Amino acid sequence: MKNYRVLCLTDQSDLPETELFIRLKKVGVDIEVACSPKGRNFRQINTSDVPVHELIAESRFSPKSIRKIRRILNQQNYDILYCFNNKAASNLLLATRGEKKYKIITYRGTVGNVSFLSPASWTTHLNPRVSRIVCVSEAVRRHLINMRFLGLKIPPERAVTIYKGHDPSWYQSTPIDLQGEFNIPENAFVVGFAGRNRPHKGIDHLIGAARHLPADENIHFLLLGRLTGDQSLQKKIAQNPYKSRIHLAGFREDAPAVFAACDAFIMPSTKREGLSRAVIEAMVQATTPIVTNVGGLPELVLHNQSGIVVPPEDAGAIARAILKLHTDPAGKRRLGTNARQRIEDHFHIDQTVAQTRGLFESLIN
Numbered sequence: 001m002k003n004y005r006v007l008c009l010t011d012q013s014d015l016p017e018t019e020l021f022i023r024l025k026k027v028g029v030d031i032e033v034a035c036s037p038k039g040r041n042f043r044q045i046n047t048s049d050v051p052v053h054e055l056i057a058e059s060r061f062s063p064k065s066i067r068k069i070r071r072i073l074n075q076q077n078y079d080i081l082y083c084f085n086n087k088a089a090s091n092l093l094l095a096t097r098g099e100k101k102y103k104i105i106t107y108r109g110t111v112g113n114v115s116f117l118s119p120a121s122w123t124t125h126l127n128p129r130v131s132r133i134v135c136v137s138e139a140v141r142r143h144l145i146n147m148r149f150l151g152l153k154i155p156p157e158r159a160v161t162i163y164k165g166h167d168p169s170w171y172q173s174t175p176i177d178l179q180g181e182f183n184i185p186e187n188a189f190v191v192g193f194a195g196r197n198r199p200h201k202g203i204d205h206l207i208g209a210a211r212h213l214p215a216d217e218n219i220h221f222l223l224l225g226r227l228t229g230d231q232s233l234q235k236k237i238a239q240n241p242y243k244s245r246i247h248l249a250g251f252r253e254d255a256p257a258v259f260a261a262c263d264a265f266i267m268p269s270t271k272r273e274g275l276s277r278a279v280i281e282a283m284v285q286a287t288t289p290i291v292t293n294v295g296g297l298p299e300l301v302l303h304n305q306s307g308i309v310v311p312p313e314d315a316g317a318i319a320r321a322i323l324k325l326h327t328d329p330a331g332k333r334r335l336g337t338n339a340r341q342r343i344e345d346h347f348h349i350d351q352t353v354a355q356t357r358g359l360f361e362s363l364i365n
Contacts, residue, residue, distance in 0.1 A: 004364045005030045005076060009055065009069070009092055010084035012039030014277075016164050016349060017084060022048045023353045029360065034072055034088075060090035060123060069095040079103060080360055082134075089124040096129075103363040104129055108144065109136045109164075110274040111295045116149035126154070131363060133159045134356075136274040137296025160359060164275055165352030168284045168344055173254065175261035175285075182247045184220050189326045192262035192287065194224035194255055194278040197233050202268035202292065205315045207233075209268075210242035212319030219326060220245040222262060224252050260285040263332065264325050267291045270312045275300065280347065283307070283339035288332050290321045300347070306338040 006029060008021060013033075018041040024031050025048065033045055034055040046052050053072050057065040069092055081096070082105040083089035089106045096102055106125050108114070114121045125133050125144070133154070135141035141159045178184040195201045206221070213219055221242070227233055228248050237246050252258055255278070259265055265282035266289070267273070273295030280300065283289055289307035291297040301307035308324065310317040325332040 002364060003030065004079040004360065005032070006080045006082060006360060007032050007034060007072065007076075007078045008082045008084065009034045009088035010036075011057065011087065012036050013041050013045065013084075015041055015170060016166055016277075016352070017041075018044050019167070019349050020165070020352055020356065021045060021050050023349065024357060025050045027353060027357060029357055032076070032078075034069070055088075057087040057091050060087050060120070061094065062087075062091055065091040066095045080105065080363060083107065083124075086120075086124045089127075089130075090120075093123060093127050093129060100129075102129075103131045105132045105134060105359070105363075106130050107134045107136075108140050108159075108274075111137075111140050111143045111272045113272075114144060114147070116147065116152045131158070132359065134359070135159055135161045136164050137161060137299050139296040139299065140274050162352060162355045162359065163347050164277075165349035166280055166284070166343060166347055167349045168340065171256040171281050171284045173257035173260050173285070176254065176257045178222070178261050182222065182249065184222070184247065185218060188218045188220045188245075189264075189322075190220050190222055190262045191290075191322055192222050192224065192259055192265045192282065193267070194259075194265075195267070196225055197227050197230045200269055200271045200273075202270045202312065203227075203233065204236065205270075205313055205318060206266060206268045207236055207240055207246065208315035209318035209322065210240055210246065212316050213242065213322065215241065217323070217326065219322060220247065222247050222249055222258065224249045224255055224258060226251050256281050256285060259287050262287050264288045264290055264322065266318065266322075267297060268312075268318060269294045269297065271295070273297050275347075280343055283343050286333075286336040286340040288325055288336040289339055290318065290325075300342070301339070302342070305335075306342040307335055 032051040034053040036056045037054045080103045084107045138161045141161045144159045145156045259282040265287045275296040291301045292312040303309040308321040
């Protein structure tokens with residue numbers, strides 16, 4: 001195996017991404033990172049053994065970023081350039097225009113929004129100089145390789161699935177006091193959710209599920225995210241017969257501690273899910289997940305083994321899943337324990353490191 005050097009370009013690196021860089025360095029990969037100093041994990045990277053270059057890409061076409069990337073590339077002889085977002089990919093491809101010596105990798109974290117008819121897609125994943133597209137789930141990969149237009153298609157070997165790995169120890173938290181913070185009764189069955197109020201997140205179906213629940217069941221919903229200022233959502237909750245049991249928690253820095261206090265966690269998405277971090281954080285707490293059969297969610301949650309999978313846009317099915325867990329505490333605990341173990345066994349950061357290193361070496365060979 002010949003020696004090789006990797007430059008990873010990203011923005012404000014999240015924790016799994018940050019740990020990937022650091023652990024790749026520890027297993028012997030000659031890796032450097034270009035990222036924004038504004039990220040909450042920048043200090044963690046900057047104080048590690050990974051060389052860091054400050055890079056802020058404000059748009060997909062940023063002359064300043066292109067010049068900065070060229071300066072970085074002129075400092076070292078890199079073999080592999082790995083872009084973790086679209087801004088980084090577009091600017092890198094412009095900065096290396098005419099160059100054929102680099103193996104370029106892009107990263108795709110959601111299903112959809114890539115098209116042969118989209119000029120923007122040709123400046124990122126569809127660019128002919130991209131050697132590999134790392135997909136966060138098999139659902140993302142299938143979507144890419146199944147695209148067709150006038151004979152155009154992505155070669156199957158160009159798209160590879162590597163799950164974004166986690167370590168359960170990152171998220172271990174003491175459950176918060178739901179009664180003290182949200183006035184939720186101590187003996188209530190609490191269903192958690194976290195996300196933005198976008199149509200594909202399916203919050204309407206989650207709130208609609210309350211209408212299918214018996215009025216005398218002590219079931220409460222706890223919604224995390226920047227939702228409190230959403231007047232449309234507030235109106236829907238006000239019109240729901242369960243309104244007094246639907247609580248908006250706002251954005252929380254301690255989301256894992258909130259999930260740990262819940263009995264179940266639901267992700268009612270209708271499309272586009274790559275690999276939901278919120279679901280992973282809940283599963284790590286052994287909180288039983290209920291997810292829709294959308295995108296990468298059924299890759300995370302195996303039906304009746306590590307949670308419950310329901311059809312999308314089906315409020316009745318969501319309600320039945322909630323009642324099933326509510327009336328079977330032992331079954332709920334079993335599914336929650338299996339959920340945590342599934343993350344440990346199949347979505348661990350060490351697996352991501354090994355697979356990413358293997359990808360690098362396959363490209364060099």
